[in-house]
Amino acid sequence: MATTTAAQRRAQARIEYDAFIRSCPTNQLLDRISDKWVSLVVSALAQADGASMRYSDLGRKLAGISPKMLTQTLRSLERDGILVRTVTPSVPVRVDYELTPLGTSLAGLLSAVKDWAELHIEEVNEARERYDDDGDAPSEGSAGSVSSVGSGRSSSAS
Amino acid sequence: MATTTAAQRRAQARIEYDAFIRSCPTNQLLDRISDKWVSLVVSALAQADGASMRYSDLGRKLAGISPKMLTQTLRSLERDGILVRTVTPSVPVRVDYELTPLGTSLAGLLSAVKDWAELHIEEVNEARERYDDDGDAPSEGSAGSVSSVGSGRSSSAS
DNA sequence: CAGCATCCACGTAGATACTG
């Protein structure tokens, strides 16, 4: 695995991709970008509208993220060509992060997902309440098929 | 916290949401939908084009997913109102999953992300090679600012 | 068929402390 060359990998790449297949590299990529921190970092950078953001800017914007996760996320995104990291060796070191065109194309999608979450949180919350309160008053369960016969865990979503 | 009513929560919900804030419920929701399995399950259901899929259909489509993860993902999505679970009490029990309108709206976004992964995997792979081979032949590092001065971990992406 | 229960291992996030 560590000995495959770029050419080999690209050759194999021509074989139609299917993220549904676990062994497909796109599956791993999907796993990487399907990450809360990735969504937020990329969305934050996208909101900067082409401009770059400093490490601390991001840390402030993503209130609550640990330096470790921020650096880790940033590094993985840099490695994947989603963003570029620019170090300015001034006295207090300055590091800027900026989306690449590739990153910008992804940013639109991830921002949309983030916006979806903000937009539909109430519907989801109501659905959760309905689900959790379920198993108590079915009022109908003889129509040949029943919907949502869950065990109804009452624990908070955490 | 466990005693808040739906009305209270909805009242609080009017306070502008910001997924960047860790304590915001949308942050948690984003975390939930930013999941590889969620993307794949929802995308698979979306590809069914409004039709329902059986448990085993999904298990086949998402080759490699463990029954545990499949059930777990399905349950969480059902709870969130993304899909509906229909049990048909035939001799061999039959369970169908179908997207709700809410789920369909999300499916478009997640499918787009999945498609993005399939579409840009090669670019990402090339960026990764470039990054990993870096730290060896900078050839320029005096232009005032340098890009990508990473430590260059050579370990495989896993 | 469609799960659920249990066990276990690994990764990963988080807190904390230190550095160029």
Add this chain to the structure above:
DNA sequence: CAGTATCTACGTGGATGCTG
């Protein structure tokens, strides 16, 4: 300022075995 290093702990996910 912008990280890095280390340690710990919990969650996540896989394998296995059993059930209606």
